[in-house]
Amino acid sequence: MTSASIAVVAGDGIGQEVMPAAIRCVDAVTAHYDVSLDWREYDWGSDFYRRTGAMMPVDGIDQLSKHDAIFLGAVGTPDIPDTETLWGLLIPIRREFQQYVNLRPARTLPGLTPVLRADQPIDMVIVRENNEGEYSEIGGRYARGTEAEAAIQEAVFTRTGITRVARFAADLAVTRRGSLTSATKSNGIVHTMPFWDEVVAGVVDEVAADHPGLTLRNVLVDALAAALVLRPWDFDVIVASNLLGDILSDLASAITGSIGVAPSANLNPPRRYPSMFEPVHGSAPDIAGQGIANPIGQIWSGALMLDHLGQPRAAAHLVAAFEQALADGVRTRDLGGTAGTEEFVTAVLANIDSVGPTLDAQQE
Amino acid sequence: MTSASIAVVAGDGIGQEVMPAAIRCVDAVTAHYDVSLDWREYDWGSDFYRRTGAMMPVDGIDQLSKHDAIFLGAVGTPDIPDTETLWGLLIPIRREFQQYVNLRPARTLPGLTPVLRADQPIDMVIVRENNEGEYSEIGGRYARGTEAEAAIQEAVFTRTGITRVARFAADLAVTRRGSLTSATKSNGIVHTMPFWDEVVAGVVDEVAADHPGLTLRNVLVDALAAALVLRPWDFDVIVASNLLGDILSDLASAITGSIGVAPSANLNPPRRYPSMFEPVHGSAPDIAGQGIANPIGQIWSGALMLDHLGQPRAAAHLVAAFEQALADGVRTRDLGGTAGTEEFVTAVLANIDSVGPTLDAQQE
Numbered sequence: 001m002t003s004a005s006i007a008v009v010a011g012d013g014i015g016q017e018v019m020p021a022a023i024r025c026v027d028a029v030t031a032h033y034d035v036s037l038d039w040r041e042y043d044w045g046s047d048f049y050r051r052t053g054a055m056m057p058v059d060g061i062d063q064l065s066k067h068d069a070i071f072l073g074a075v076g077t078p079d080i081p082d083t084e085t086l087w088g089l090l091i092p093i094r095r096e097f098q099q100y101v102n103l104r105p106a107r108t109l110p111g112l113t114p115v116l117r118a119d120q121p122i123d124m125v126i127v128r129e130n131n132e133g134e135y136s137e138i139g140g141r142y143a144r145g146t147e148a149e150a151a152i153q154e155a156v157f158t159r160t161g162i163t164r165v166a167r168f169a170a171d172l173a174v175t176r177r178g179s180l181t182s183a184t185k186s187n188g189i190v191h192t193m194p195f196w197d198e199v200v201a202g203v204v205d206e207v208a209a210d211h212p213g214l215t216l217r218n219v220l221v222d223a224l225a226a227a228l229v230l231r232p233w234d235f236d237v238i239v240a241s242n243l244l245g246d247i248l249s250d251l252a253s254a255i256t257g258s259i260g261v262a263p264s265a266n267l268n269p270p271r272r273y274p275s276m277f278e279p280v281h282g283s284a285p286d287i288a289g290q291g292i293a294n295p296i297g298q299i300w301s302g303a304l305m306l307d308h309l310g311q312p313r314a315a316a317h318l319v320a321a322f323e324q325a326l327a328d329g330v331r332t333r334d335l336g337g338t339a340g341t342e343e344f345v346t347a348v349l350a351n352i353d354s355v356g357p358t359l360d361a362q363q364e
Numbered sequence: 365m366t367s368a369s370i371a372v373v374a375g376d377g378i379g380q381e382v383m384p385a386a387i388r389c390v391d392a393v394t395a396h397y398d399v400s401l402d403w404r405e406y407d408w409g410s411d412f413y414r415r416t417g418a419m420m421p422v423d424g425i426d427q428l429s430k431h432d433a434i435f436l437g438a439v440g441t442p443d444i445p446d447t448e449t450l451w452g453l454l455i456p457i458r459r460e461f462q463q464y465v466n467l468r469p470a471r472t473l474p475g476l477t478p479v480l481r482a483d484q485p486i487d488m489v490i491v492r493e494n495n496e497g498e499y500s501e502i503g504g505r506y507a508r509g510t511e512a513e514a515a516i517q518e519a520v521f522t523r524t525g526i527t528r529v530a531r532f533a534a535d536l537a538v539t540r541r542g543s544l545t546s547a548t549k550s551n552g553i554v555h556t557m558p559f560w561d562e563v564v565a566g567v568v569d570e571v572a573a574d575h576p577g578l579t580l581r582n583v584l585v586d587a588l589a590a591a592l593v594l595r596p597w598d599f600d601v602i603v604a605s606n607l608l609g610d611i612l613s614d615l616a617s618a619i620t621g622s623i624g625v626a627p628s629a630n631l632n633p634p635r636r637y638p639s640m641f642e643p644v645h646g647s648a649p650d651i652a653g654q655g656i657a658n659p660i661g662q663i664w665s666g667a668l669m670l671d672h673l674g675q676p677r678a679a680a681h682l683v684a685a686f687e688q689a690l691a692d693g694v695r696t697r698d699l700g701g702t703a704g705t706e707e708f709v710t711a712v713l714a715n716i717d718s719v720g721p722t723l724d725a726q727q728e
């Protein structure tokens with residue numbers, strides 16, 4: 001029996017609802033395998049901020065570093081600026097732990113009404129650079145309050161940063177359909193984006209030397225956004241900068257039917273630091289506290305975490321269980337159904353017991 | 365009889381095909397009204413570059429400044445870097461003539477197969493900031509060719525620049541459904557985007573003082589991209605920065621069915637300099653020279669130009685004529701039809717004569 005220690009930060013809004021829901025599902029599935037997770041909860045977030053003036057303690061990063069992984073709910077609340085909440089908790093974790101890959105799968109799920117009329121199956125993964133680029137702290141305001149006021153923001157791209165995320169994406173594409181798309185805007189953003197293109201092409205050349213099936217397409221982000229709507233089934237792995245990846249991944253999950261289902265993994269691939277798993281959706285203050293939040297984004301993020309912890313069978317089992325619930329028509333409101341969070345979780349828990357053995361048999 | 369002088373730059377690729385097509389349609393429609401356009405062709409673009417080493421003559425901007433408007437086809441070719449072609453022709457025109465508004469309507473057209481399953485009518489206009497922001501020339505490369513190499517790009521936003529585009533968008537929203545959406549990313553891009561939010565809110569407050577029906581929603585660009593797929597009919601006028609507007613407008617036109625139909629107006633609202641009208645699509649080298657390009661983007665841009673030149677009835681007439689062609693099932697290949705450029709134009713020309721009188725009668 002292996003065990004892993006998980007830092008749990010449920011955070012704000014619906015994070016408080018989808019997190020316990022997901023933990024129950026993950027525990028139920030690990031009971032079928034040779035692994036147990038040891039959850040350690042941290043009450044960090046906006047309430048903590050209201051009490052202490054900070055989103056986490058001064059030694060927060062240090063405390064998290066002792067765990068094998070971080071399971072995050074949602075961060076953000078209407079009455080505190082995002083520059084305090086997100087930049088006080090989510091962004092520092094991504095950066096301090098060099099979680100330079102933000103992995104965001106988007107694929108067709110059973111039982112969901114397709115958004116697009118032409119509903120060929122969609123199965124893509126967006127590999128978003130998660131540490132540098134357009135999200136930089138460098139910049140500021142000039143001549144504040146005057147007519148002449150200006151704000152400047154520097155985007156910073158490094159060879160190191162682009163190389164490592166491109167390598168991850170290329171390696172991932174090799175294990176899938178071998179088709180890598182790089183989002184660019186080198187026709188408009190003339191300093192950083194041509195550099196991005198150059199480094200990505202170099203990495204792909206290297207990886208392709210051993211895997212000649214690997215192909216690279218550079219697609220301008222505006223055309224890519226359009227293509228994701230017109231023929232999303234054409235895409236396998238997409239690598240993108242921090243901002244472009246942020247936009248494209250929300251778009252890709254909307255195309256598959258809902259933002260509420262999208263998971264993400266913030267990975268430190270060398271495993272020097274813990275990785276973090278969180279749904280793509282936010283704290284959704286408008287529906288928080290009503291028991292109606294869709295827990296799939298959090299549960300699926302839990303599956304990505306199991307995979308990362310070396311438990312791919314448990315991960316696949318968990319995914320199969322929530323997919324079965326969807327196939328059976330159990331759906332939360334954002335998906336056009338009537339189920340509450342609890343009803344959906346009950347269905348997943350039942351499926352964990354029923355779909356489990358089948359899956360085991362298949363995979364062995 | 366008024367007459368206006370138009371600089372025509374057909375440019376590269378399919379620009380050479382859709383431009384003459386659109387000019388014939390515009391001429392046919394103006395024949396019904398008290399206006400004639402005096403077209404002056406400039407052979408600038410990539411071929412000109414191959415001959416002279418520049419996309420336009422040194423005094424190109426000066427030559428264009430003598431005209432009432434600029435009608436542009438497409439710019440760009442595979443064998444010359446975009447930094448030469450686009451930044452040698454398209455971008456300088458937008459900047460030198462302070463065309464700070466890039467207006468991009470996206471709406472449901474008759475006879476097109478809807479891309480989205482839920483096909484409520486879509487009718488929005490994207491007002492994209494066109495002169496500053498993320499497309500800045502400031503920045504460069506550091507430690508070129510070494511492991512430490514980095515590229516830096518500064519995004520520059522000014523109070524002047526944000527104010528004027530926001531005012532245009534707010535004024536436009538007032539003439540439509542009164543609903544303005546501002547695309548932002550102030551939770552991730554912490555210097556420029558909160559400034560954008562602040563200035564936009566100030567402008568809207570001012571405009572709303574006289575027009576209390578005007579509402580403003582700030583929507584994070586990632587969520588907005590998703591919302592455009594899930595409920596595009598919810599949007600009326602969207603104001604966005606240069607890069608975000610570029611992405612959102614391609615996305616919006618894809619949602620209505622094709623990038624090939626989308627028009628754009630690069631406006632200098634004080635009319636100190638000529639404005640420029642161009643389709644959203646590019647030079648499409650893959651289909652150039654085959655006579656199959658969809659001319660709607662160029663024709664519709666011609667309608668925007670007529671409107672700008674004080675001929676709203678001629679503009680509406682032209683739009684009605686190509687919409688009728690679509691309604692009659694005449695469609696180019698990108699729209700799932702079989703018509704070539706010529707066949708489509710023939711249908712539009714016939715409709716200009718048949719729909720014309722009806723429309724006149726309606727509007728008087």
Ligand SMILES: CC(C)[C@H](C(=O)O)[C@@H](O)C(=O)O
Pocket residue numbers: 187188222450610644
């Ligand atoms: C060609 C490119 C620089 C341009 C832009 O991004 O502005 C194009 O995509 C457009 O939208 O007009």
Ligand SMILES: CC(C)[C@H](C(=O)O)[C@@H](O)C(=O)O
Pocket residue numbers: 086246280551552586
């Ligand atoms: C909250 C915000 C800073 C964040 C981001 O843009 O990275 C979010 O949108 C995400 O995608 O995780």
